[in-house]
Amino acid sequence: MALSGANKDGREVRIYEYLDELNTDLADYIAELSEASVKERGVFAIALSGGSLISLMGKLCEAPYSKTVDWAKWYIFWVDERVVAKNHADSNYKLAKDGLLSKVPVVPSHVHSINDTVSAEKAAEDYEFVIRQLVRTRVISVSDISDCPKFDLILLGMGPDGHVASLFPNHSILDEKEEWVTFLTDSPKPPPERITFTLPVINSASNVAIVVTGSSKAEAVHSAIDEVGPDCPTLPAKMVQPTKGNLVWFLDKAAASKLDGAKFSE
Numbered sequence: 001m002a003l004s005g006a007n008k009d010g011r012e013v014r015i016y017e018y019l020d021e022l023n024t025d026l027a028d029y030i031a032e033l034s035e036a037s038v039k040e041r042g043v044f045a046i047a048l049s050g051g052s053l054i055s056l057m058g059k060l061c062e063a064p065y066s067k068t069v070d071w072a073k074w075y076i077f078w079v080d081e082r083v084v085a086k087n088h089a090d091s092n093y094k095l096a097k098d099g100l101l102s103k104v105p106v107v108p109s110h111v112h113s114i115n116d117t118v119s120a121e122k123a124a125e126d127y128e129f130v131i132r133q134l135v136r137t138r139v140i141s142v143s144d145i146s147d148c149p150k151f152d153l154i155l156l157g158m159g160p161d162g163h164v165a166s167l168f169p170n171h172s173i174l175d176e177k178e179e180w181v182t183f184l185t186d187s188p189k190p191p192p193e194r195i196t197f198t199l200p201v202i203n204s205a206s207n208v209a210i211v212v213t214g215s216s217k218a219e220a221v222h223s224a225i226d227e228v229g230p231d232c233p234t235l236p237a238k239m240v241q242p243t244k245g246n247l248v249w250f251l252d253k254a255a256a257s258k259l260d261g262a263k264f265s266e
């Protein structure tokens with residue numbers, strides 16, 4: 001059974017003893033949000049990250065989700081992408097295609113990956129243009145307090161340094177307020193060229209989940225959730241604070257091992 005707790009900002013933190021429980025609860029969470037969004041808006045606009053997240057979403061390819069989720073209503077985007085060919089081992093698109101999208105009946109024209117034939121700068125510009133078109137046609141909602149897109153769900157992982165998407169600690173793109181999608185050519189984690197949603201877009205989503213496993217990330221989890229340590233204020237994961245949306249952390253025991261456990265109850 002998961003331990004869970006809500007802190008003062010209304011963030012929910014779910015901690016799982018076993019990875020299998022985390023995977024099942026994550027699949028339930030995504031399936032429920034998909035159902036609610038399709039009921040309300042007729043579509044589900046979901047943005048994926050790369051990394052460990054995709055294998056943690058693996059239950060969605062199995063029964064009952066493979067049959068019960070309304071896959072045809074999904075519109076799929078990437079929160080961040082490495083600027084490499086789509087068939088490159090580093091591509092977040094390839095990771096999601098191989099691990100999830102090729103195993104469920106999504107509509108190919110609803111899968112919005114980046115243009116992998118241009119520079120990082122142009123790829124970010126093109127991707128923002130695509131998103132703007134889909135906001136105009138309301139495939140993606142719009143925030144009622146800014147002009148930002150309001151994704152139904154944004155799924156994030158987190159690196160041991162506290163980075164989310166391709167927003168790295170102390171990088172100037174953390175301050176980006178105007179662009180929806182920006183680029184970097186100096187990512188501290190390879191490959192160096194990437195595009196990424198900016199914080200205003202992430203924080204405008206209806207729902208954001210940060211899914212983190214492993215002891216190498218325990219210190220950054222502690223800093224972001226317990227709001228302690230010198231790095232805390234500039235930790236990208238800590239800057240994920242949806243303005244009106246919901247934030248849920250999914251953690252395994254190892255990632256949660258440095259948290260103040262007193263805040264959680266079964």
Ligand SMILES: O=C1O[C@H](COP(=O)(O)O)[C@@H](O)[C@H](O)[C@H]1O
Binds near residue numbers: 053163
């Ligand atoms: O480089 C990236 O890293 C993060 C974290 O990856 P993980 O394997 O440690 O979970 C990922 O969320 C992001 O999409 C990716 O581009």
